[in-house]
Structures are given as structure tokens and as C-alpha cells.
Amino acid sequence: MSTDRGLLDVLNLEVNYGGIAAVKGISFIVETGEMVCLIGANGAGKTSTLKALARMLPARGEMRYGGAKLHELPAHALIGKGLALVPEGRGVFARLTVAENLDMGAYHRSDEGITADLGRVFDLLPRLKERRTQLAGTLSGGEQQMLAIGRALMGRPKLLLLDEPSMGLAPLMVQKVFEVIRTVAAQGVTILLVEQNAKLALEVCGRGYVMESGRITLADTAKNLAADPRVRVAYLGE
């Protein structure tokens, strides 16, 4: 019965804040194993889109994930279905330790694999292992971003929604965070990345969508988008 093509299918998604339309009927898909980015300027509706997908904002339109209607699931049920959000501004639990933060990522789980997954996260992010007894609030911005990603991985996601992972980080740290994201993708996690840093996003992703005032204006492979003069002028600073 499923006519879905992707792991995530979005059709005519609309998000409104009061009377103001932040997302005005966008459609896109993310296929299993893909790494897709949503780029655009501040206020284009990228974060609203991601929050709607994570069921943190009321939205209209259709959102299908692995054949299930996202509208029928509450926000807290998503991680159990393999859909994890790394929120904007990282959202680590500042007064819990690094290890406790990672534990929270497995809050919904009760299986035997948690310890093994913790080991895997520490392998990927050795910095967190060194600091596992430290309070998350005392980590640097980059480390907090790593922790937020690690915490999401503890939920064994199939689809990872990343909201502005480069925000407020030093350029060197941004590189490191993106390396991690690339590694996670290489391990088979599908990724939808929302980024203002279009250059970097288009470097790591296979496909991209450009959002402008609540609409998707361009959709293409990352390579073509990076070469598109409109994108180069508007988002790559040329």
C-alpha cells in the first residue's frame, strides 16, 4: 500500500506561528542512507521544518517516516522509532555529567545493547570518554555539540535530524563536528542536516534543498547546488 519512496516523505508541510507562516507548503524526501541538507538564510523556515518533523511544533501537511504518519506520533515516541533530533543550540543537560547525558539518550531503551552502544559512542567521540564524569555545562561549545550528537546516537537512530550543528563554534571545531557527522553517516545513519553554513553543508551532503522565506526554491545534488550561480551569490558569499 505504501507509495512512499523515501525514509522520510514530506508533502505540503505548513508551519504557522500565530498568523505568521514560517513554512509555506514545502515537499521533499530523504531516502534511506542519504545525507540531505536544508540550507537557507536566517528565518527561512529551516528550524521550523525540523521542529515540525520532530513533533515539537504543530504543523499541517503530510509527514511520513518509514511509512508511519508522523502526525499520529507524539514527540517522545519518535526516538523509539529511530528518529532522533539534535536540537538547535545543542540542548545538553547542563547539570548532568557527560555519562549521564549519554544515558538519557537511551532513556526509552531497556535492551542489553546500551553498554555496547556507549562504547561505540566513546570510540567515535574519545573526547567525551575523557570527560565522562564532568558536568555537561562545563564543556566547550564544540564538545557540547559532540555530546548532543552522541546522546542522539545512544537512541540507535535510523534518521538523525541535525539542527545547525555549526552554530556558534570556532571554524576548527566546525570541521571536527562535520567529520563526526560524516562518520555517523558512513555507519549507515540517514541524515537530514539543517545548516546556515551552506558551503560546508553542501560539501558533506549528497543532495540539498534551498529554503527561502518558507519555500523550497532550489532542489538538486549538492554538487550542482554548489555550482549554481544563484546559490553562490546568495549563500556562498561570491
Added chain:
Amino acid sequence: MKKLPNAPERKRALLGTALIAVALAVLPLVVAGTLGNTWVRILDYALLYIILALGLNIVVGFAGLLDLGYIAFYAVGAYLYALLASPHFGIHWPAWAILPLGAIVAGFFGVVLGAPTLRLRGDYLAIVTLGFGEIIRIFLNNLNAPVNITNGPKGIALIDPIRIGGHSLSAPLDLFGVTVPGVVLHYYLFVLLAVGIVFVGIRLQDSRIGRAWVAIREDEIAAKACGIDTRNVKLLAFAMGASFGGVAGGLFASFQQFVSPESFGLLESVMVLCMVVLGGMGNIPGVILGGLLLTLLPEAFRYGAGPVQQVLLGRVLLDPESLRMLLFGVALIAVMLYRPAGLWPEARHRRELAEAAAEKKA
């Protein structure tokens, strides 16, 4: 991450518990013998406030939801007891039936308050809860017409005291030739209940629910993303906190044998919140300390300020009643300036401050 206690550690813990138990048991007798029964009565009130503060600590300290109308649940518990055990309606239920009912009814009111405020945080939540507290008080004040339910501002008198084994706790008990006054009997009951509530609080803190509360306090969106049903977990915090308040209210009504709306004003809510914040939000021993200090200090000022002035100045220059509020205010400001996390903060909070300070130095 807790290590399993080894044998000597466990022995030390047991010894510590035994010492605390003996101290708690002897305390009222010593106080009654030296300072008199008035101070035992003050201790009784301190215990009620400790129970209240522990309840509010669940909402404010664990879940991070600022509640300025908490005293309303105390009022619900107290009036429930008053209505079901007094000549007002001619109903005389036993305490063991009313107190658990008080916990349930207050918990229900907690959900009633919690449900519409789920999406509010910080200042906005504080204002709504403040309004809720006032609504309950005003209701109690005015529900004497057209049908007299609460007896209005006159309050409800002649409330039944708690009876244990046929003996009323408000009457002195002759025990092997020694007369134990009612205030001391109440003390023992309150201590037992307070210890029970401390135990529940500690277990909650270390539980899955406790961890979910902390996650919500730290970041609600991230908590949701981790799979926490934030709505239910928040409602549970309101309900649990409120039910502690309901129990304390029932005890208060039976102890005073009189309730009136003026016992449940905004200042009382603020006072309980002060106990939590001043003692150390989220830390149970700190909250107990806060409750104890904020009940005892104003009383000490009340009784001490007059005589001390007499000795120092030769006459009573400032009215002790107004002086004690002044001193109280100064003490609060001093604590918040010099110990912003409270007198006895949660270990992790303390560590956070220390780490922040170390980082500043580096």
C-alpha cells in the same frame, strides 16, 4: 552512578542512622525540659514546613517548575481534614482515612493546576500558580454563602485531633508515671511522617522519574527528543508535590484544631519557596535545613529581640515583631549574595559552581 557500599561504609551509615534516630527521639524531651512546650510546638510547625518544603522541592527543585501558589495544596489538605472531622458538618472520620484522602485530593488539584500550565515556564508559570493559590484562598474565604461550606473568614473550629489507639494526641499521655504533653506526641507523629516523606523523596530522586524531572529542568526540548513524555512527567511532579502538601495540611488542621483562610496567604507560599531556595534547591538535606532555619529563626528573633535590646540599650527600642522581619530579610539577602546555590546545595550544583570558578581562574 552509585557504588555499592562496602561493609565498613554500611556500618558507618547504620551507626549514623541510629544516632540521628536517637537524637530525633530525645530532642523534644530536652527542648520541653529546657525551653518549654512552646518551643516543642515551634518544632512541630518546623516539621510541617519541612514536609511542605520537601513537596515543593519536587516541583521547583527537581522539575524546575516555579510554583508560587504551593500553599493552596496545604489549604486543600487542611480544609479537607477540617470538613471531614469537625462539628461543622457533623462528620467525624478518623485521621488515617482523611490523611491519605488529603494526599489524593491535593494531588488531583496539583494536576488541575498543572494541566493548563504545561506550556508555561519561568515567570509566566509563576504568575499563573500565584493566581491559583489566591483563587483557592478566596474560594475558602467566600464559600460560606449561599451554601455554607467553608464557614468563610471565621474558619472552622473544634477540629478533631488525631487519635492513635483511642488516645487523642492533643491530650497529655501518662506513660509509666511520666506525663508526655500533646505537643511532644505530635512531634513524634510528625517526625515519623517527615522521615517517611524524606525516604520517598530520596527514592524519587534516584528513580527514572527523578532523572526525567532533571532532564526537563535542564532542557525540555532535549528531554522530549530523548523520549520523555514531558506532559505526563510534569503533571506527575505537580501531583506528587501537591500530595505532600495535602498531607501536611491535614496534619496542620488536626494539630491546630482550627483552620481559617488567612493561614494560606501568598506570604506562606513565598516562605516555603524561600525554604527550598535558601536551603539548596533540589537537595533534600538542604531543603530540610531551610525549613528548619526559616521556622526557628523568626521565632528566635521574636523571643530574643526584646530581651537583647533590653540588655544592650536598656530599653526596647524597636518592636520585636517588625525587627524580626527586617532581620529575616537581611538574612535572606546575605545568603543569596554569599551562597547563591543555597546553604547546602545539591552536590552537582556545587561542583558546577566550583568548576566554573576554576575555569575562570585558568
